[in-house]
Amino acid sequence: MSSVPLAQRAGGPDLARGLALLGIALANTVGWLHGEQWTVLLKQLDTTAVDRAADVLIALLVDNRGFPLFAMLFGYGIGILHRRSRERGEAPRRFVLRMARRHLALLAIGLAHGILLFSGDILVPYAIIGMLCALLVSRHRLALPLAGLLALPALGLWGWADATIGLGQGSGYAAASAPDYLTSLKIRTGSALRGALLAPVEDIGLLAPMAIGALAARVRLLEEVAANRDLLVPLTRWGLGLGLLGAVPLTAVLVLDPAHAVLEGERMLGMLGVLHQLSGLLGALGLAAAAALLAERVRRREAAGVKYGELLRGRAERGIEALGAVSLSAYVAQSLVFLALFPPFTLDLGSRLGTAGAAGIVLLSWLAMLPLAAALRRSGRRGPLELLLRALAGSSTLRETAAAGAATAVRGERP
Known part of the structure; x- marks a missing residue:
């Protein structure tokens, strides 16, 4: 199956993925300190x-918000x-086989x-x-929404775990404090x-945000922004608002009672953790809707001749x-950077820095990748692991690209 050319991709999902990458990296600092x-x-x-x-x-903006957003967008891709x-009239069995190969390739990369890294x-x-x-999206239309609903408790x-794990003696991931790479490799191998x-x-709880994403793709929610504006605008307002509100109680514990002097028991902390997690799902949906609206606004202004792309905000969005x-x-590149900086067998910044210092490194790394990604897009190229995934999954994109390049050479045109 051929993929959509980069220039024709919907901007909203990609914008949300780019933001989700920053959120996931910030949340993952706990895995390095x-x-x-x-x-x-x-x-x-x-x-x-x-x-x-x-x-x-x-805690307010990132924790339990970045990964459900990424999962939702992952499900949106499956839905697309x-x-x-279905539009091509492909048999469900053929679709499932292609998805099996694609996800097996992703499993190998993961x-x-x-x-090796994280x-x-x-x-x-x-x-x-x-x-x-x-599998579920290719079955009865009610199979996926029902399964997603049943996955919410998970x-x-x-x-609950994020809120209560601090009641024990946790002090970081075992691999993060390993004295040498081989020891960390052994720990990570068993864990993986x-x-x-x-x-x-x-991890069955991931099915909830993935189901939301796949269902949203049925109505092209993040692609046909103009047609779905009446839904996207309230989703943005209510999703972001409720997502922030639901994060406040557990964040207040982090500020006012980090040693659990008042909230000694696990039950109340666990309930606040559940609220933090489930409200993060609403926040993720709100951010995805906001990203679709913003990406569409940029495109409208550029189509109208406004030099929006030359402004800082326009360049940042792109x-x-x-x-x-x-x-x-x-x-994966983020993990390479952090592996070079945080473990004891490299610079050991994981034991020297707190959250602020680690977050600064995360932000700088993320910003440094933006011009590199923009350069890839201008040249019409995909990332190296995207190409590897397509090769392992048997995508026809590589073959079609090679054929197009050969045809261009025969005509004597510049690629």
């Missing part, structure tokens, strides 16, 4: 005022592929990432739960293999959108 006991949301218990301020911002499959990999569970989403359990085996149970188009490569 080590040596200090955890409190709620896996933040450090004893820290400076600046670090706690960064904790608060991340299924929609195109295992390599989880073993023990908090999300590609493996996305591949496994994403395949389940692809998603809430993640919030165990995670892959248990993903159908432990850069983030370009980064979202190479999100797989960017996600």
